[in-house]
Amino acid sequence: MYGNHAIGEAAIRAGCQCYFGYPITPQNELTEYMATHLGRRKGCCFIQAESETAAISMVYGASLAGARVMTSSSSPGMSLKQEGISYLAGNELPAVIVDVCRGGPALGSIVAGQSDYFQATRGGGHGDYRTIVLAPSSVQELADLTHLAFDLADKYLSPVVVLADGMLGQMMEPLEFKHEAPEVLPVRDNALRGARGRPSRIVRTCNSNTNEIEELNWSLYRRYQLIKKEETSYETFLTDDAELVVVAFGIAARIAKGAIKTARTEGLKVGMLRPVTLWPFPSAKLAELSNKVKNFLVVELNMGQMLEDVQLALGDKAEVSFYGRPGGVIPTPSEVARVIARLYYQKGLK
Amino acid sequence: MKKVFTRPNSLKRTPFHYCAGCGHSIIHRLMCEVIDEMGLQDKTVGIPPAGCSVFAYYYFDVDMAEAAHGRGAAVATGLKRASPETIVFTYQGDGDLAAIGTAETIHAANRGERITVIYVNNAVYAMTGGQMAPTTLLEQQTTTTPYGRDMRLEGFPLKMSEMLALLDGAVYIERTAVNSPAGIRRTKKAIRKAFQTQIDDLGFSMVEILSPCPVNWKMTPLESWQWIDKEMTRVFPLGVVKDTAGKSNAD
Ligand SMILES: Cc1ncc(C[n+]2csc(CCOP(=O)(O)OP(=O)(O)O)c2C)c(N)n1
Ligand code: SF4
Numbered sequence: 001m002y003g004n005h006a007i008g009e010a011a012i013r014a015g016c017q018c019y020f021g022y023p024i025t026p027q028n029e030l031t032e033y034m035a036t037h038l039g040r041r042k043g044c045c046f047i048q049a050e051s052e053t054a055a056i057s058m059v060y061g062a063s064l065a066g067a068r069v070m071t072s073s074s075s076p077g078m079s080l081k082q083e084g085i086s087y088l089a090g091n092e093l094p095a096v097i098v099d100v101c102r103g104g105p106a107l108g109s110i111v112a113g114q115s116d117y118f119q120a121t122r123g124g125g126h127g128d129y130r131t132i133v134l135a136p137s138s139v140q141e142l143a144d145l146t147h148l149a150f151d152l153a154d155k156y157l158s159p160v161v162v163l164a165d166g167m168l169g170q171m172m173e174p175l176e177f178k179h180e181a182p183e184v185l186p187v188r189d190n191a192l193r194g195a196r197g198r199p200s201r202i203v204r205t206c207n208s209n210t211n212e213i214e215e216l217n218w219s220l221y222r223r224y225q226l227i228k229k230e231e232t233s234y235e236t237f238l239t240d241d242a243e244l245v246v247v248a249f250g251i252a253a254r255i256a257k258g259a260i261k262t263a264r265t266e267g268l269k270v271g272m273l274r275p276v277t278l279w280p281f282p283s284a285k286l287a288e289l290s291n292k293v294k295n296f297l298v299v300e301l302n303m304g305q306m307l308e309d310v311q312l313a314l315g316d317k318a319e320v321s322f323y324g325r326p327g328g329v330i331p332t333p334s335e336v337a338r339v340i341a342r343l344y345y346q347k348g349l350k
Numbered sequence: 351m352k353k354v355f356t357r358p359n360s361l362k363r364t365p366f367h368y369c370a371g372c373g374h375s376i377i378h379r380l381m382c383e384v385i386d387e388m389g390l391q392d393k394t395v396g397i398p399p400a401g402c403s404v405f406a407y408y409y410f411d412v413d414m415a416e417a418a419h420g421r422g423a424a425v426a427t428g429l430k431r432a433s434p435e436t437i438v439f440t441y442q443g444d445g446d447l448a449a450i451g452t453a454e455t456i457h458a459a460n461r462g463e464r465i466t467v468i469y470v471n472n473a474v475y476a477m478t479g480g481q482m483a484p485t486t487l488l489e490q491q492t493t494t495t496p497y498g499r500d501m502r503l504e505g506f507p508l509k510m511s512e513m514l515a516l517l518d519g520a521v522y523i524e525r526t527a528v529n530s531p532a533g534i535r536r537t538k539k540a541i542r543k544a545f546q547t548q549i550d551d552l553g554f555s556m557v558e559i560l561s562p563c564p565v566n567w568k569m570t571p572l573e574s575w576q577w578i579d580k581e582m583t584r585v586f587p588l589g590v591v592k593d594t595a596g597k598s599n600a601d
Contacts, residue, residue: 018432045431049424050457057421057454061428064395064415065436069428087418192413193433194393202407203415206400 003139004169007072007098007162008033010143013179014150015186016096017067018045020058024074025110026166027100031072043185052077056084056097063093064203066191068150072098074166075116076107078124085159086125090205090216094153094188096146097131098162100169102328103301109328112166112251117305120163121279128217130224132160132231133278135249139173145276147179154188156227163278165301167251167330228280235274236285238264242271243349244340245289247310248299249275251330256299258333263340268350270340278306283313290317295347297321299336301329319347358382360391362411371571373561374403376528377470380538381439382410388545394437395429397422401443402477402563403470420451423458426465437548439466444485445475448510452484455510462519462553466544469510469556472563473582480566484508487585492566507585511558515592521553523591527560527583529575536588547595560586 001009008030011019019034031048039046045062049055055071062069073081078099088095099120103113120133132152134145142164149160192203207213237257239245248256253274263270273289275282290296296318298307303324311320323339325331344350357363360382366375385391391412398406400419407414417425422440430438447455447469458465474492475481481494485507489498514520522544526537540557547555560582562574569577 018428020428047427047431047461050453053421054424054454054457057418057424058428058431060417060421061397061425061430062432063428064425065429065432067432069432083418084421087416091416191433192395192415192429193436194395195411195413196392200391200411200413202413204407206404206416 001139001172001175002029003142003164003171003173004029004100005033006139006143006175007146007164008037009177010146011070011096011150012038012041013177013181014147015068015182016070016150017043017185018062018069020047020049020055020071022049022052022055022073022077024077026102026112026169027072027074027098030098030100030169052080053083056081059095060084060087060093063088063095064192066188066193068186070096070098072100074100074102075104075113078116078119082125085131086123086127086129088159089123089129089131089220090127091203092157093159094157095159096149096153096162097159098146098164101163101165103326110166111328112301112330113326113328114165114250114252114301114305115326116163117278117300117302120161121281129220130279132156132158132227134160134162135276135278136162136164136168137250137253137274139168139171140175142168143175143177152231156223158223163250165251231277232280232282232284233276234282234285235276237272237274239271239273239289241269242293243269244295244297244344244347245293246270246272246297246299246340247275247286247306248272249278249306252299252301255331255333256336259336259340262333262337263344266341268341268344270344275306281309281313283309286310286313287317290314294318295321295343295349297323297340297343300324302326358386360385360411362409364408366409367405368402369565371562371564371574372402373472373528373559373563374470376534377468377537377559377561378406378409380534381468381541384538384542384545385412388542390437390545393435394439397425397438397440399440399442399446400477401446403441403443404477406441420446420449421454422446422451423463423465423467424454427458427461427463430463430465434464437545439468441468442470443476444469444471444473444483448484448508456514456517459514459520459554459556460517462521464548464551465554466548467556468541469558470561471558471586472561474563474566476563476566487581509586511556511591514556519554520556520592522547522555522593522595523558525558525560525586525588525591527578527588529560529562529578550595552595558586
C-alpha cells in the first residue's frame with residue numbers, strides 16, 4: 001500500500017471520526033484517501049478546510065466534542081497549524097497531526113525532508129508545552145504509529161504528531177493492519193456536547209488568575225515527565241558489538257540501515273539507534289550505549305537538529321559526528337556507507 | 351405575587367465585569383433568555399472569542415470553550431460536525447470575526463454550517479484598548495487612527511453581513527442594535543430566529559449587533575446610544591439582510 005494511504009486507513013481503523021485538511025504536497029494522497037474513505041462513513045466527517053489554520057481549529061472543535069480526530073499537512077502548512085496545536089495542548093485535548101515533512105525553509109522543496117524536527121519536538125507553537133512525536137520509518141510503521149498516536153493522544157489528553165516525510169508518504173510497501181475499524185465510534189468521557197445531566201463545563205486556559213495558569217503548566221509538566229518515563233521508544237540495530245553507532249530517524253534511518261549492512265560486510269562494527277519517539281527522546285538509552293561506544297554519527301536530512309538532542313544526551317561521554325543533507329536531497333545508502341567508513345578510519349577504530 | 355422579571359437560568363449569578371453602558375452584558379442576557387425559552391441550556395456549546403467577552407463563559411451557564419482569536423467559526427464547525435445534535439454558537443467581536451477571522455467566517459457561511467454566530471460590532475478593538483477595527487467608521491478616532499480613519503490609508507468600514515449575504519450557504523442574517531428598548535426586543539427576536547435556523551438544519555445564521563462601547567468611544571452611555579443611531583446605522587443599516595429560511599420571519 002501507498003504510504004499516505006496507509007496512514008489514512010490506519011486512522012479509520014483507529015476510530016477516527018473526523019478529518020480536516022488542506023492540500024499540500026507530498027501528503028495530498030492522504031487528504032484524498034480521507035475524502036474517499038472517511039467522508040461518507042456513517043457518523044464521520046471530512047472537510048477540505050480553507051486553510052491549515054482553519055483545519056486545526058476544526059480539529060480543536062471536534063476534539064472538544066470528544067471525537068477521535070486527525071489532520072495532516074506538510075512543512076509550510078505545519079507552521080500555520082502551530083496556533084491550534086498550542087490551543088489543543090493548553091486545553092488538554094487529544095488530536096493526531098501528521099506532518100509529511102518536506103525540505104524548507106519557506107516554500108522549499110516538495111520532496112522529502114526532516115527539516116522540521118525542531119518545530120515538531122519543541123512544541124512549535126507558543127507556550128510551555130510538548131507534543132509526543134512519533135517517527136515512522138516504513139509503511140508498516142506509518143500505519144502502526146498512526147494507530148498508536150490516537151491511543152496516546154487519548155491516554156495523555158495531548159496532541160500527538162506523526163512526523164513522516166515525503167519519501168515515506170509516496171512509497172509503496174506491503175503491510176498488515178492489526179485492527180478492524182470499530183463498529184461504534186469512540187467518544188471521550190469528558191466530551192463537550194451540552195450539559196445534559198451534569199453541571200455546565202468550561203474549557204479554557206485564559207484566566208486573570210496567574211496562579212491557575214501556573215498550576216496548569218505544572219500539571220502539564222508532570223504529565224510530560226510521566227510520558228518520558230512510560231512512552232520513550234526506539235529501535236537498536238547491531239549495537240551489541242558496535243564501535244560506532246549511527247543515530248538516525250525516519251527515512252534517514254532506513255537509508256543508514258542499508259549503509260550499515262554494507263559497512264558490516266567490510267568488517268566495520270557499526271550499529272544504529274533509531275528513535276521511534278523523537279519526543280520523548282531516548283536520551284537514557286544513548287547514555288547507556290556511551291558506556292561502551294565512544295563514537296556516534298548522527299545522520300539527518302537537515303543540517304543538524306536531532307544532533308542537538310544527541311549531544312545533550314551524551315555530553316562529553318562520547319564523540320558525536322554529523323552527516324546531514326538538507327533541502328529535500330536524499331543521500332543513497334552507498335554515500336552514507338562512505339561517510340561511515342571514512343569516519344571509522346579517521347577515529348582509528350580499525 | 352406574580353414574578354414578571356427574573357434572571358434566566360442559563361445566566362450564572364456572577365456579576366458582569368463589563369463597563370457601565372456596555373452592550374455585551376445586554377446581549378448575554380438576551381441570549382440566555384432565548385436559550386431558556388427554547389429549552390437549549392443542556393444541548394448548547396458556546397464559543398466565546400478573544401475580546402472583551404473572552405470571559406463570557408463565566409456568565410453563560412452552558413458548556414463553553416475558548417477559541418483562538420478569530421477561529422470561532424472553524425472551531426464551531428468541527429464541534430458541530432462531530433456532534434450534530436449539539437446547538438453550537440460563537441460569540442465574536444468585529445476584530446475577531448471581521449479581521450483575523452474573516453476567512454473562517456466566510457467559509458463556514460459558504461459551507462452552510464449549521465451554527466449560529468452572534469457578531470458584536472462595536473466599531474473598535476475594545477479589549478486591547480480601543481484600536482481601529484475593520485468596522486471603524488470613516489473619520490472615527492481610535493488609538494491607531496488618532497487623526498480619524500482615512501479611507502485612503504485605512505480603507506472603509508467592512509460590512510460583513512452584506513458580504514456574507516452573498517453566499518448561498520448563509521440562510522439568515524440580520525443586523526440589530528441594542529441601543530433602545532425596541533432595538534433590544536428586536537435583537538432578542540433575531541437571536542431566537544438564528545437559533546431556530548440552526549435547529550431546523552437549514553444553514554448558517556448570524557445576528558450582527560451594533561453595540562455600544564462608551565469607554566473606547568469616550569462617551570457617556572447615553573451619548574453612545576445616540577451615536578449608534580446617528581452615525582453607525584448610517585453605515586450599518588438595521589434590518590434583515592438575508593432570510594431564505596422560508597419560514598416565518600423573526601417577527
Ligand atoms: C492571535 C492574536 N492576536 C491578537 C490578540 C489580541 N487581541 C485580543 S482581543 C483582540 C481584538 C478584540 O476586538 P474585538 O474582536 O472587536 O472585540 P471587543 O473587545 O471589541 O469586544 C485582539 C487583537 C490575540 N488574543 N490573539
Ligand atoms: S471596553 Fe467597551 S466593549 Fe469592553 S467592556 Fe468596556 S464598554 Fe464593553
